[in-house]
Amino acid sequence: MSAEAADREAATSSRPCTPPQTSWFEFLLQESLLEKHLRKPCPDPAPVQLIVQFLEQASKPSVNEQNQVQPPPDNKRNRVLKLLALKVAAHLKWDLDILEKSLSVPVLNMLLNELLCISKVPPGTKHIDMDLATLPPTTAMAILLYNRWAIRTIVQSSFPVKQAKPGPPQLSVMNQMQQEKELTENILKVLKEQASDSILVLEAALKLNKDLYVHTMRTLDLLAVEPGMVNGETESSTAGLKIKTEEMQCQVCYDLGAAYFQQGSTNPAVYENAREKFFRTKELIAEIGSLSLHCTIDEKRLAGYCQACDVLVPSSDSTSQQLTPYSQVHICLRSGNYQEVIKIFVEDNLTFSLPIQFRQSVLRELFQKAQQGNEALDEICFKVCACNTVRDVLEGRTISVQFNQLFLRPNKEKIDFLLEVCSRSINLEKASDTLKGNMAAFLKNVCLGLEDLQYVFMISSHELFITLLKDEERKLLVDQMRKRSPRINLCIKPVTSFYDIPASASVNIGQLEHQLILSVDPWRIRQILIELHGMTSEREFWTVSNKDFSHAKQLFAACLELVTEFSPKLRQVMLNEMLLLDIYTHEAGTGQSGERPPSDLISRVRGYLEMRLPDIPFRQVISEECVAFMLNWRENEYLTLQVPAFLLQSNPFVKLGQLLAATCKELPGPKESRRTAKDLWEVVVQICSVSSQHKRGNDGRVSLIKQRESTLGIMYRSELLSFLKRLREPLVLTIILSLFVKLHNVREDIVNDITAEHISIWPSSIPNLQSVDFEAVAITVKELVRYALSINPNNHSWLIIQADIYFATNQYSAALHYYLQAGAVCSDFFNKAVPPDVYTDQVIKRMIKCCSLLNCHTQVAILCQFLREIDYKTAFKSLQEQNSHDAMDSYYDYIWDVTILEYLTYLHHKRGETDKRQIAFREQEPE
Numbered sequence: 001m002s003a004e005a006a007d008r009e010a011a012t013s014s015r016p017c018t019p020p021q022t023s024w025f026e027f028l029l030q031e032s033l034l035e036k037h038l039r040k041p042c043p044d045p046a047p048v049q050l051i052v053q054f055l056e057q058a059s060k061p062s063v064n065e066q067n068q069v070q071p072p073p074d075n076k077r078n079r080v081l082k083l084l085a086l087k088v089a090a091h092l093k094w095d096l097d098i099l100e101k102s103l104s105v106p107v108l109n110m111l112l113n114e115l116l117c118i119s120k121v122p123p124g125t126k127h128i129d130m131d132l133a134t135l136p137p138t139t140a141m142a143i144l145l146y147n148r149w150a151i152r153t154i155v156q157s158s159f160p161v162k163q164a165k166p167g168p169p170q171l172s173v174m175n176q177m178q179q180e181k182e183l184t185e186n187i188l189k190v191l192k193e194q195a196s197d198s199i200l201v202l203e204a205a206l207k208l209n210k211d212l213y214v215h216t217m218r219t220l221d222l223l224a225v226e227p228g229m230v231n232g233e234t235e236s237s238t239a240g241l242k243i244k245t246e247e248m249q250c251q252v253c254y255d256l257g258a259a260y261f262q263q264g265s266t267n268p269a270v271y272e273n274a275r276e277k278f279f280r281t282k283e284l285i286a287e288i289g290s291l292s293l294h295c296t297i298d299e300k301r302l303a304g305y306c307q308a309c310d311v312l313v314p315s316s317d318s319t320s321q322q323l324t325p326y327s328q329v330h331i332c333l334r335s336g337n338y339q340e341v342i343k344i345f346v347e348d349n350l351t352f353s354l355p356i357q358f359r360q361s362v363l364r365e366l367f368q369k370a371q372q373g374n375e376a377l378d379e380i381c382f383k384v385c386a387c388n389t390v391r392d393v394l395e396g397r398t399i400s401v402q403f404n405q406l407f408l409r410p411n412k413e414k415i416d417f418l419l420e421v422c423s424r425s426i427n428l429e430k431a432s433d434t435l436k437g438n439m440a441a442f443l444k445n446v447c448l449g450l451e452d453l454q455y456v457f458m459i460s461s462h463e464l465f466i467t468l469l470k471d472e473e474r475k476l477l478v479d480q481m482r483k484r485s486p487r488i489n490l491c492i493k494p495v496t497s498f499y500d501i502p503a504s505a506s507v508n509i510g511q512l513e514h515q516l517i518l519s520v521d522p523w524r525i526r527q528i529l530i531e532l533h534g535m536t537s538e539r540e541f542w543t544v545s546n547k548d549f550s551h552a553k554q555l556f557a558a559c560l561e562l563v564t565e566f567s568p569k570l571r572q573v574m575l576n577e578m579l580l581l582d583i584y585t586h587e588a589g590t591g592q593s594g595e596r597p598p599s600d601l602i603s604r605v606r607g608y609l610e611m612r613l614p615d616i617p618f619r620q621v622i623s624e625e626c627v628a629f630m631l632n633w634r635e636n637e638y639l640t641l642q643v644p645a646f647l648l649q650s651n652p653f654v655k656l657g658q659l660l661a662a663t664c665k666e667l668p669g670p671k672e673s674r675r676t677a678k679d680l681w682e683v684v685v686q687i688c689s690v691s692s693q694h695k696r697g698n699d700g701r702v703s704l705i706k707q708r709e710s711t712l713g714i715m716y717r718s719e720l721l722s723f724l725k726r727l728r729e730p731l732v733l734t735i736i737l738s739l740f741v742k743l744h745n746v747r748e749d750i751v752n753d754i755t756a757e758h759i760s761i762w763p764s765s766i767p768n769l770q771s772v773d774f775e776a777v778a779i780t781v782k783e784l785v786r787y788a789l790s791i792n793p794n795n796h797s798w799l800i801i802q803a804d805i806y807f808a809t810n811q812y813s814a815a816l817h818y819y820l821q822a823g824a825v826c827s828d829f830f831n832k833a834v835p836p837d838v839y840t841d842q843v844i845k846r847m848i849k850c851c852s853l854l855n856c857h858t859q860v861a862i863l864c865q866f867l868r869e870i871d872y873k874t875a876f877k878s879l880q881e882q883n884s885h886d887a888m889d890s891y892y893d894y895i896w897d898v899t900i901l902e903y904l905t906y907l908h909h910k911r912g913e914t915d916k917r918q919i920a921f922r923e924q925e926p927e
Helices: 003-014 024-031 034-038 047-058 076-091 096-102 105-118 137-157 171-193 195-205 217-224 245-263 268-288 299-312 325-335 338-351 356-371 377-394 401-406 412-424 433-448 453-460 463-468 471-488 496-500 505-518 522-535 549-564 568-588 599-610 620-632 636-642 645-650 652-666 675-687 717-724 730-745 774-791 796-808 812-825 841-853 857-864 872-879 888-894 898-911 914-924
Strands: 212-214 241-243 690-696 702-709
Touching: 047 076, 047 096, 047 105, 076 105, 076 217, 096 105, 096 137, 105 137, 105 171, 137 171, 137 195, 137 212, 137 245, 171 195, 195 245, 245 268, 245 299, 268 299, 299 325, 325 338, 325 356, 338 356, 338 377, 338 412, 356 377, 377 401, 377 412, 377 433, 412 433, 412 453, 412 463, 433 453, 433 463, 433 471, 453 463, 505 522, 549 568, 568 599, 568 620, 599 620, 620 636, 620 652, 620 717, 636 652, 645 652, 652 675, 652 717, 652 730, 675 717, 675 730, 717 774, 730 774, 730 796, 774 796, 796 812, 796 841, 812 841, 841 857, 841 872, 857 872, 857 888, 872 898
Parallel strands: none
Antiparallel strands: 212 241, 690 702
């Protein structure tokens, strides 16, 4: 062979062997290349895909000369296609785990029926009437495979299925999916009718004491030959792939156990059968080994089944000492012996045998019972929670919120029990340093969280505490508690034993801080501060007290008196701070109830804004608070008409306040008069812009290095957000929210717009979209809505904005929550009709989409009635769904449209659902 010819042959062998115009199944059929294809490391298409293609082609109906649809012809081509499908399954060793995972129920049903046919099982014959012991091994194995698949499919159909997200609607695809769904339901109906027979067949298989054989590609080839040429080989005891008796029984026991367990939900007595089969499966696995090629059992799932059976059906001949902890807990919960549950949990803290998830589920069950009115369980809930918390501590997990809530009001009994659990949960002689360290840290944190020093002493004097903590650690903790005691509870006198401990430096600092809080004499305060600064330089003592406005005002007055004589500048600084303090005092006091501030306070705010003293240091927080103060109390006339021109140029917050006030004033007028709205828009757009920095490379090309916040705006975005979060006036907040929402919506890639009040007053486009940092805009919108709802959680317009944000980010459950909340707050919790400007068609359609994607299909039909024109198409489509996550027919009381009710009646009649049809029919009858 020449080198050129050799290269051609090598290239040919390395190329895919599929001709351009020939489909895979036809090519494999014509060229007999199936085995070669399956031997490839990663065949494409995969084996299971070939099964689907072969069977689909073999089951295509034919059309006669009169254009009438006929069943698939029984010709040589179709018989070969079916044989090829069986050979692919034989290549996969008839592994039901693989076949069930990749093939639909109709396809697998067709495949196994073909296996029965080719294995000489007479059609129409009941499998229960056939004696497996006298059948050829491959025939018996085919029957076992079919009946194993039947009960496995029934069990699998009882599990909830997560619906895949629907793609773009295509009529042909939807029709095909609907046909497959109906076909699957029909097959399941037949399988369930034959379930008892299938179980009896499998039970009979457990009595077989001979090895079985399953068809291989070779035996299937022999079956395809004329019967006279077979010479009986396929029926001999050595043809096919050998399946040992133990392997067959192991698989059958596991499948029967799953079937019995599934039936146990309606017949608890069957759980005993499930328990027997699962434990027999474990014994067989131990005999044959977990590495068997022909017996694949999910051992983790088997272990879960066994644990569940232990709980549901404890062995009758076992004493309480022989029961597993799961069974003991289950029995105690059913009998109400909660003290025994606590005892088991404490003992488990030493062995770690119960998973923490199981212990948490027990606590959740007790909480639910307590919330239903059983107050006697409150103490039990705390004790179980304490046991779980100690387990978490020992394993290095964080303490749960539930424990912190239950321990908010500690008492002597709770602390005694907690110390008892801690003592019994650790063996100090055998425990590792890690366990001891975790327990010591927990006890320290409990002490630090207690306010009453008597409770602290109960823990610190306990034997476990003394053993785990060194003397230095205990002394440091006591010092910390002594230091905290005056600030936590000034009325409680420390326990007597604490006086024996010498005062440390930290205790002295705490006592001085206490005096600093209570002192108003400026000379005494000066003396305390000098002493404190001499003891430590690591703390800022002006943060010791918070919102103590009356004392702060006395201190500022004293400072003002001191500085007036020798420093006019410091005097003005003190006056400015006193103004800020008076604003805080009013806003935190009478301003909360809507009482307007006194006129002199408003005059002082104006005076501060108009002040022109260049030597006085500028404090941004005072400027922000003063402008926000004027906006919150609707001093719009001053901000729009009386503010000096120089102030608009020098103070950006005044400029922003002036634009906001003017926009609020012009809002009722015609659109042409809203020029300040455009000015405000341009100012905010400039603040939200970014500037790009470029660099020219050696090759002359210009590349973008990075983008940074533009310095052309009147302030930075962080300063703008800080200022906006000081606003409380609803109209101002609504205006600024609508501006940012509009700015968010002008992006070119926005799919779902956010709606807001007064959104039409803003321009609809931006000349240079690339200059705007839309990510920062989106973050700002979210933060502003969150802040606005913290001011007024019942503003339906803000609730709709929050809902739209969640909808745009595909958080449909949260979106639906806020849409419903918006309707509730403006309709007295739906006692009145929701105004149409709140529940617009767009809002209702978004609620419909949320319900649809959450699989709440009955709610979709209900919401379709609220549209201006009822969307029957969507309502009918949603009602066709049988896997709904809402209450389904319980919601029929809320369907009043006769057309939808008639369709429901027809749908339930078609499905044979008599009870549900009666419910839908009853809703149509006039009251």
